[in-house]
Amino acid sequence: MSRVRTLPADPRPSKLKQIRADKILYLMLLPAIVFYTLFHIWPIYEMKLAFYDYRIIGDDAFVGFKHFKELFNTPIFTQVIVNTLVISAMKMFLLFPLPILFALALNEFMNGGFRKTVQVVSYLPHFLSWVVIAGVWYEFLSPSTGAINQILTFFGFQPHDFLTEKSSIRWVLVASEAWRSMGWDSIIYLAAIIGISPTLYEAARVDGAGRWHIVTRIVLPHLFIPMVTIFILNIGFIMNAGLDQILNFTNDSVASHIDIIDTFVYRMGLLNGQYSLATAANLFKSVIGVILVLSTHFLSKKMTGKGAW
Amino acid sequence: MVGKKFTLPKLAIGLVLSLITLVMFIPVINIFARAFSHPDKVHELTGLGVIPKGFSLINFQVVLSNPIVGQAIGNSLFITIVGTCFSLFLTTITAYVLTRKNLVGKTPIMIFLIIIMIFEPGYVQEYFVMKDLHLLDSLWSMVLYRMINVFYLVIMMRFIEEIPESLMEAAKIDGAGHLRVFVRIVLPLSRIPLLTIGMFYAIAKWNEFFKSSIFLSSPNKTVLQVLLRQFVVERDTSTLVGITELLKNSNVAQLDFNALKAATIVVAMVPILLLYPIILKYYTSGVMEGGVKE
Numbered sequence: 001m002s003r004v005r006t007l008p009a010d011p012r013p014s015k016l017k018q019i020r021a022d023k024i025l026y027l028m029l030l031p032a033i034v035f036y037t038l039f040h041i042w043p044i045y046e047m048k049l050a051f052y053d054y055r056i057i058g059d060d061a062f063v064g065f066k067h068f069k070e071l072f073n074t075p076i077f078t079q080v081i082v083n084t085l086v087i088s089a090m091k092m093f094l095l096f097p098l099p100i101l102f103a104l105a106l107n108e109f110m111n112g113g114f115r116k117t118v119q120v121v122s123y124l125p126h127f128l129s130w131v132v133i134a135g136v137w138y139e140f141l142s143p144s145t146g147a148i149n150q151i152l153t154f155f156g157f158q159p160h161d162f163l164t165e166k167s168s169i170r171w172v173l174v175a176s177e178a179w180r181s182m183g184w185d186s187i188i189y190l191a192a193i194i195g196i197s198p199t200l201y202e203a204a205r206v207d208g209a210g211r212w213h214i215v216t217r218i219v220l221p222h223l224f225i226p227m228v229t230i231f232i233l234n235i236g237f238i239m240n241a242g243l244d245q246i247l248n249f250t251n252d253s254v255a256s257h258i259d260i261i262d263t264f265v266y267r268m269g270l271l272n273g274q275y276s277l278a279t280a281a282n283l284f285k286s287v288i289g290v291i292l293v294l295s296t297h298f299l300s301k302k303m304t305g306k307g308a309w
Numbered sequence: 310m311v312g313k314k315f316t317l318p319k320l321a322i323g324l325v326l327s328l329i330t331l332v333m334f335i336p337v338i339n340i341f342a343r344a345f346s347h348p349d350k351v352h353e354l355t356g357l358g359v360i361p362k363g364f365s366l367i368n369f370q371v372v373l374s375n376p377i378v379g380q381a382i383g384n385s386l387f388i389t390i391v392g393t394c395f396s397l398f399l400t401t402i403t404a405y406v407l408t409r410k411n412l413v414g415k416t417p418i419m420i421f422l423i424i425i426m427i428f429e430p431g432y433v434q435e436y437f438v439m440k441d442l443h444l445l446d447s448l449w450s451m452v453l454y455r456m457i458n459v460f461y462l463v464i465m466m467r468f469i470e471e472i473p474e475s476l477m478e479a480a481k482i483d484g485a486g487h488l489r490v491f492v493r494i495v496l497p498l499s500r501i502p503l504l505t506i507g508m509f510y511a512i513a514k515w516n517e518f519f520k521s522s523i524f525l526s527s528p529n530k531t532v533l534q535v536l537l538r539q540f541v542v543e544r545d546t547s548t549l550v551g552i553t554e555l556l557k558n559s560n561v562a563q564l565d566f567n568a569l570k571a572a573t574i575v576v577a578m579v580p581i582l583l584l585y586p587i588i589l590k591y592y593t594s595g596v597m598e599g600g601v602k603e
Contacts, residue, residue: 015413022413024487025406029418032403035456036425043430043438102329105322111598114323119597120589121330124337127581127588129516131534135541135574139343139567140336140356147335147356179333190596211318244519248542262432269433270523282431293427309426309463 050280067280077264077281084260087241090174092234098182100223103189104215122183134248137176138163169254173245188226196222225304233308236296239289261285335359343571344368351568368572371564377528378536382576384448384525385533389514389580392452396510397503399457404465405491426459432523439524450524451517451532458513461506468502469495505591508584515580537577541570 019026050067052060071077102122109115125133141162143149149159162168200218209217243262250258261281269278293308301307338359346354347363354362372378407418430438435454436445444450472495480490496503518534525531539545589597 018411019413022409022487025409025412028402028487028491029406031399032457035399035453036421038442039435039438039453039456040425040430043434044428046434046437047431049434105326108319108322109326114326116597118326118330119593121334123589123593124585125333127512127516127585128578129518129534131516131518131538131541132574132577135537135570136336136340138541139340139571142356145354145356145567147339150356182329183333187593187596194596211316247519248538250542265432269431270436275433278433279431282433286429286431289429290427309423 047279047283047286049276050283052276054275063276067276068284071277071280071284076259079256080259080261080264080281083258084239084241084262087170087173087258087260088238090170091177091242092231092238094174095178095181095185096231096234098178099185100189100227102182103186103193103223104219106186106190107193107219108211119183123187124183125180126184128180130244130248133176133180133245137172137179137249141172163249164251164253166254166257169249169257173242173249173258176249177242177245188230189223192223192226193219225306229300229304229306232296232300232303236293236308237289238292239285340571340574343568344575346565346568348563348565348568351565368565368568369576372569372572372576377531378533378573378576380529381531381533381536384530385515387448388451388517388521388532389511392456392514393507393511395452396456396458396514397507400462400465400506401469401496401499401503402491403457404462404469405487405495407462408466408469409487422459422462435520436523444524446525446527446530448525448530451514451521454517454520454524455513458510461509465499465502465506468499472498501591504587508588508592512581512584533577537573540573 049060051062051064053063053066054060106115106118109118128136140146141148143159143161148162153159160168162172196218201214204214204218239261241260241262243260243266246258246260246263247266250263262285265278265282265285268274268281297308335357339354339356342358342361343351343354345361345364345366345368347361347365348367350363406412407415439445439450444453476494476498477490480494485493516534518532518538521532522535522538525535
């Protein structure tokens with residue numbers, strides 16, 4: 001022991017020593033580690049059920065890819081994947097330009113009553129739950145008393161029950177998503193516009209540039225990086241077509257038209273008790289999702305320097 | 310930089326923005342008008358109406374006097390308040406630990422967090438884990454569910470990194486340990502991010518309905534969003550048992566189902582409307598006052 005003591009002291013404290021000194025830090029970290037392990041890592045590990053037959057008594061039996069084969073032989077599941085991708089793509093492409101245009105339009109108005117009113121009203125829906133939004137929209141689209149149909153009948157059109165018609169339900173999803181997120185999503189573009197140096201405007205004005213030129217030559221190029229980042233990162237989430245929204249806008253007449261992977265998993269797993277099949281569908285979705293998120297993250301990082309984290 | 314004079318294009322843009330704002334505003338205000346209308350007169354209210362017909366609070370009286378609704382509001386408030394406190398405390402304390410400079414094992418922990426951020430557990434497995442932990446049908450399941458949001462954790466870490474190291478060093482020289490530095494220095498300096506992230510946690514907890522409907526099945530554990538969904542989406546009026554008794558004591562000929570629905574929606578919106586000004590103040594103020602900065 002005495003010989004150890006005479007050794008020259010290491011200038012850097014050893015890792016072990018550092019850990020010992022930071023005991024309290026690890027104690028402070030413990031709840032988070034326990035929480036994530038119990039409620040996140042454990043359920044992910046349990047998704048191995050996709051490769052097993054579920055048994056109430058005894059151990060689950062390993063069956064390999066049986067449930068995946070069954071899944072892809074089910075015509076409903078193919079339809080479900082198509083629905084997911086179609087609804088996601090509709091939202092992705094149609095909703096992408098709206099916040100940009102909204103931010104550009106808002107930028108034409110100085111800080112003041114009008115600008116503030118528009119912002120206060122348009123940010124609010126982002127904070128409402130889909131249950132509340134559905135409640136508001138059911139009334140809004142009601143064939144008898146709803147605002148939309150009253151306007152339609154005023155102009156001599158037939159009233160429509162948009163929520164129960166297969167041809168319109170997906171548009172209702174897109175429109176209600178726009179209603180909820182357009183204002184809030186414009187914030188990132190507005191912030192980018194605020195960040196533009198005033199000297200650029202000065203220079204443009206000296207050169208005699210008009211309003212249109214300032215928007216197209218100065219403002220829009222500054223929005224390019226957030227635009228690319230957001231668009232690429234959205235692709236990473238294409239497997240999520242909006243479970244909460246669909247659960248609140250669905251009904252028997254249109255359910256098959258807006259049945260997505262998430263609703264399929266919910267129905268098969270939690271309502272019908274086909275745990276292995278539901279887990280296989282869920283795992284399929286998760287793995288594709290992870291690949292998409294990772295690749296879009298690195299793509300975005302390479303192109304714009306900004307990733308998902 | 311913004312043009313001061315009114316030009317034709319600007320007028321057109323202003324009109325479009327006003328129209329968009331009306332489309333966002335009218336459906337919500339219409340629900341409020343319906344909720345505050347008298348049941349006998351509510352049928353006169355059009356979809357574009359914004360003023361209650363025969364102002365009355367009867368709809369709220371009916372909804373709020375229902376013990377099931379009262380219980381649901383209580384459950385939602387418990388989950389929101391207790392859940393937000395737990396979430397905020399753990400998010401901040403974890404962010405503090407992860408921002409310490411020479412923490413051994415920081416890289417594996419960060420990789421662990423990225424995995425958590427991108428890999429979502431399955432719904433069936435989340436249900437089974439709650440079941441195995443005997444948390445099903447307990448309000449604590451919703452307090453614990455998504456307790457630490459990785460995105461908020463990262464935001465909190467970025468904020469704590471900004472706190473001058475010298476402040477913490479000075480406290481350490483005075484003999485303060487990590488716990489004391491955290492409580493005495495980090496927490497007081499993090500008031501604004503705590504408030505902002507707290508708002509987002511509270512709103513997410515209050516608005517959650519899917520997981521609540523899975524984890525909490527007995528009627529006395531139902532939360533307001535799930536009850537509202539039964540009412541609005543499934544058009545299940547049985548939750549309003551006891552109305553008939555109330556009818557006898559009021560001078561209302563007949564209750565209006567849509568007006569009651571509207572009143573329930575308004576009740577579910579109240580906490581959001583109370584928190585909304587704080588969000589505007591602390592989170593979006595920079596963007597809202599953008600014009601001034603130029």
